Amino acid sequence: MGVSLYYQAxxxxxxxxxxxxxxxxxxxxHQASFPYEDEESLYLYDHGGSDPDEILAGSTKLPLAPxxxxxxxxxxxxxxxxxxxALPDAEWQVHIDDVDIPWxxxxxxALPGTRA
Numbered sequence: 001m002g003v004s005l006y007y008q009a010x011x012x013x014x015x016x017x018x019x020x021x022x023x024x025x026x027x028x029x030h031q032a033s034f035p036y037e038d039e040e041s042l043y044l045y046d047h048g049g050s051d052p053d054e055i056l057a058g059s060t061k062l063p064l065a066p067x068x069x070x071x072x073x074x075x076x077x078x079x080x081x082x083x084x085x086a087l088p089d090a091e092w093q094v095h096i097d098d099v100d101i102p103w104x105x106x107x108x109x110a111l112p113g114t115r116a
Contacts, residue, residue, distance in 0.1 A: 002062070002064070003061075003062045003097055004059050004096070004097065005062055005094070005095075005096050005101075006057075006093070006096075006097075007057065007080045007092070007094045008054060008056065008057040008093045009054070009056040009057070009083070009084070009090035009092050010051065010053040010091045010093075011089060011090040014055060015056075015087065019087055022086040023083060026079060026083055027083075030078070030079035033075075035071065035075070036063075036071075039068060040060050040061045040062075040072075041060065041072075041075070042058065042060060043058045043060055044056060044057070045058050045059075055087065055090060056087065060072070060076045070114065073111060074114070077094075077108070077110055078108070078109075080094055080108075081108030084103070085108075094109055
């Protein structure tokens, strides 16, 4: 049994060309810098879902190994923070299974209690 991190952005207008380019750049940079070949990183779904307002969605299966759980989660949440800032007027949902991850306007997404 696994635990996953889910992320979704919704708004009534699709991403602009500049926004789509920035999203692609952010995703590529975070995937390239991901430290573990054998773990899942940021994964964005292809468009085509049933929600016409969904402009971005994805998920990451989190590792069960205690020494990798926090680094993988922090890396993916950093990517999602950048994605949210690239699409600032969207409505965002970020959660691990049924637990919402809070947004901090200054620091972005992080697990409660893990901010420095």
